[in-house]
Amino acid sequence: MKPKYSIKNNFLYAIDGLKELYKEKAFKIELVFFFLFSIVLFFLPYPLWSKIFLFASLFLPLFAEAFNTSIEKVVDLVSDDYHILAKHAKDIAAFGVAISIMITFLIWVGFVVYFY
Secondary structure, three states: OOOOOOHHHHHHHHHHHHHHHOOOHHHHHHHHHHHHHHHHHHHOOOOHHHHHHHHHHOHHHHHHHHHHHHHHHHHHHHOOOOOHHHHHHHHHHHHHHHHHHHHHHHHHHHHHHHHO
């Protein structure tokens, strides 16, 4: 039976998702970079609008990792056996994470070049 909609329950589900995501080594690594670059951002002599944009870009890899982990868990739920389609699904999700990291990197490089 589907649980009744509740903002409180939805928030608790999100917290449970974050706890589950935190078990992933890749997410922990991305979180370290998120905090390191957030600290660096504080000291950059850039206007507020650019700091907000750069800070927002740091969420892209975390967001992509959440989807990647979700896809991996669903694939693992469906089958324990090796299947080429399961491999493709996991590889494509991992590529999404790689693309998000590249986009974030290019955004940061673009701002550094623009302001120097």
